[in-house]
Amino acid sequence: MPDTDTVSLDTEDDVATLTVSRPERLNALNVEVLEGLQTGIAEAEAADARTVVLRGAGDEAFVAGADIGYMQDLTTPEAQAYAELGHDVARSLExxxxxxxxAxxxxxxxxxxxxxxxxDLRVASEDAVLGQTETDLGIVPGWGGTQRLPRLVGDETAxxxxxxxxxxxxxxxADADLVGEVVAAEAFDDRIDDLAxxxxxxxxxxxxAAKEAVNAAHEEPLTAGLATERRLWSGLFGTHDQREGMAAFLENREPEFQ
Incomplete structure (x- = not known):
């Protein structure tokens, strides 16, 4: 478990749930939370989690943003360190x-x-509100928003x-493709559990392998991305799941993946 009261990690049936727990501050991200997320992500990977769910505690916020009270008096070097920490967490998720x-x-x-x-996937409750609101504070997105948002929703919307x-x-x-689906509030937790x-x-x-290949589409030129896909595709042959998946198809039965 992360060594912090502000982040919890719960693992059940190969699903690791990381929860930011600062509901009194709308789950704002200070250094302690970011470091707790780093630890939790590493522990979920060490536990061979097959899916991770990221969510916020309480019913008001997923994560309302970075901690403005913490950021207000940062020097440029301190802001750089804070930016690097946020980038590290985002990249670890990615x-x-x-x-x-x-969630x-x-x-x-x-x-x-x-x-x-x-x-990888974003599921919103009907009560969700999303935004890159940094210019309201006299700054810009600093943890990847200027780069990931246009790739997802297009240049004009971003x-x-x-x-x-x-x-x-x-x-x-949802209309902007920022989230993949919207779920009624009363059904939200069940939908997250089902999807995970x-x-x-x-x-x-x-x-x-599919995740690595899709990520490459955003990071590599087409020829390099296609080479990544070929490498990943070929490397799956001989694995239990490849043998089992194809055998199950040919035998007209449900596969038993590891």
Missing amino acids: TFPAPVVA VDGYAFGGGCELALAC RRMIFLGERLDAEAA GELAARPGFAVA
Whole structure:
């Protein structure tokens, strides 16, 4: 477990749930929380979690953003260190060797939105509101929002969200492809559990390879990305899941993946 009262890690049936627990501060991200997330992500990987769920405690916020009280008097070197810590957490989510689901319930502003962007899938409750609101504070997104948001929602929408601090409710976020689905508040927890369980039941090596290949599409030129895909595809042959998946198909039965 992370050595902090502000982040908890619970693992059940190959699903690791990381919860930011500062509901009195709308789960704002200070150094302690970010370090707790780093530890929790590493422990989830060490436990071979096949899916990670990132969520916030309480019913008001996923993560309302970085801790403004902490940031207010930072020097430039201190701000650089804080930015690097946030980037490290986001990158750890992005490169985790299994799917990561952001369970967005309530506010996801600033750094909270950026952590959601680093996840593979985003599910919003009908009460969710998302935004890159940093220019309201005289700064810009500093944990990847300027880079990941345009890749997800397109240039025009990203510029409006970043320049104007536009906030999107759950339905608008879904229309913009910022979240993949919107769920009624009373059904939200069950849907997150169902989706995480479904992902965890998929063949682990194949899903990890698929995640690496899709990530490469955002980071490599086409020819390099295609080479990555060929390498990952070929490397799955001879694994238990490849043998079992194809045998089950040919035998007209359900596969039993490891």
